Amino acid sequence: MPLFAANLTMMFTEKPFMERFAAAAAAGFREVEYLFPYDHSAEAIAAALEVNGLRQALFNCPPGDWEAGERGLACLPGREAEFEASLDTALAYAEIIGVPRLHLMAGLGSAADPEQRATYLRSVARAAERLDAAGLQLVLEPINPIDMPGYFLNDFDLAAAIIAEVGAPNVALQFDFYHCQRIHGDLCRRFGEMAAITGHVQIAGVPGRHEPDVGEIRYDTVFALLDRLDYRGAVGCEYRPAGETEAGLGWFHPWRAPVRA
Template sequence: MPRFAANLSMMYTEHDFLDRFGAAAKDGFQAVEYLFPYDHPAAEIRKRLDEHGLTQALFNAPPGDWAAGERGTAALPGRETEFRSGFARALEYASVIGNDRIHVMAGLVPADADRARCRAVYLENLAYAAASAAAHGVTVLIEPINTRDMPGYFLNLQGDGQAICQQVGAANLLVQFDCYHCQIMEGDIAKKLQRDFAGIGHIQIAGVPERHEPDIGELNYPYLFDVIDQLGYQGWIGCEYRPRAGTSEGLGWLKPYLTRR
């Protein structure tokens, strides 16, 4: 049976960030994820997790200057030192917070960029991150992201993500499979989950095309949840969507799964 993690960067935004942990637990979530923890002390986040009996499923390594529009540095030539120091900071947070998965964002690449050079830097940085993370029992994740929401993002397709992981060859480097991004870019989600399952380290969901609740839009998530169960997935499914109205009011889709649990 699927296990769901509330994404606190998109959900419960009617509350201050540190209050979102309690709100998610009150609604029945047993785990949380979010983009970045770095605006708050790691110990304070751990306190909220422990207070509400929550598991930290995932967060992202520092992405560069997010406010200025940057979306990662892993595939950006000349930013290697920044990437490595940022990843070290992510590991420090993970050691306190207790999660074993860190998502590394590739970054935005100009249309005229030397993609071969960007790929080489990406591979080098991922190999470094995976080796550093292995000593802490942490898995590094990369995520194909759609070009509609994030034009210029370096990694867009599931097959490319799997190929990059295979080329790096680290057992703790896996793909973060976001059904929303995959549907927009490629479709055929069930078959891709089946094809790539051995290389998938985390799954996320949202309705398509508006990125609202998973019971809104063109995807049949009950069917996909059955597929995921049949594959034997034991991880968390991150709910990375923007509630159409209030977060709690839109959780009707979740209640049958909480009842079954």
């Protein structure tokens, strides 16, 4: 049975961020994820997780200047010192919050550029080394060029090749079915081929990125596939509710955990 993680960057946005933990728990989620925790103290987030009986599934390493349009540092030559500092920050938060994996954003660039590809490989290897020392998994996520034009890691086969080339046992794929459908399609076959290197899964409806029961993906088939392939990780609900979050959770009711007393 899939174990779902509410994405608090996109869900329960009717409430301030720190109140979304309680809202997710009340809705029956037992895991959460979000893009970035860095606007809040790690101690406050750890406390919110504990009081609400939640586990942290994932968050992202710092991406550079997000407001200025940066989407990661890993492929950018000349930004190595900032990249190293971003790992310092991510690992400090991870230690306090408690999380089994971190997502490393690649940045805007092109894998066809030899210097950028070499920089990315070095960055992934360095991040893998540092996360391994902390007992953490590193995940890499291909992002589709419609939602994020110019993103370096925009192909699932490229991601698999990078993981193989780096060769670190704690580097895995973040398999987002929404992004895969928008890039490639043929989801079940592709996930079947990549399940062995997958460390985290995410879902959303296509094309609107709304609830997973709306759009062109049959998630009942996907969830059955996850069970059949014995996927044991969390399934991140990285979608934007079409209306109020709780009004769109009918799809989730069969899997929701009992509300804590």
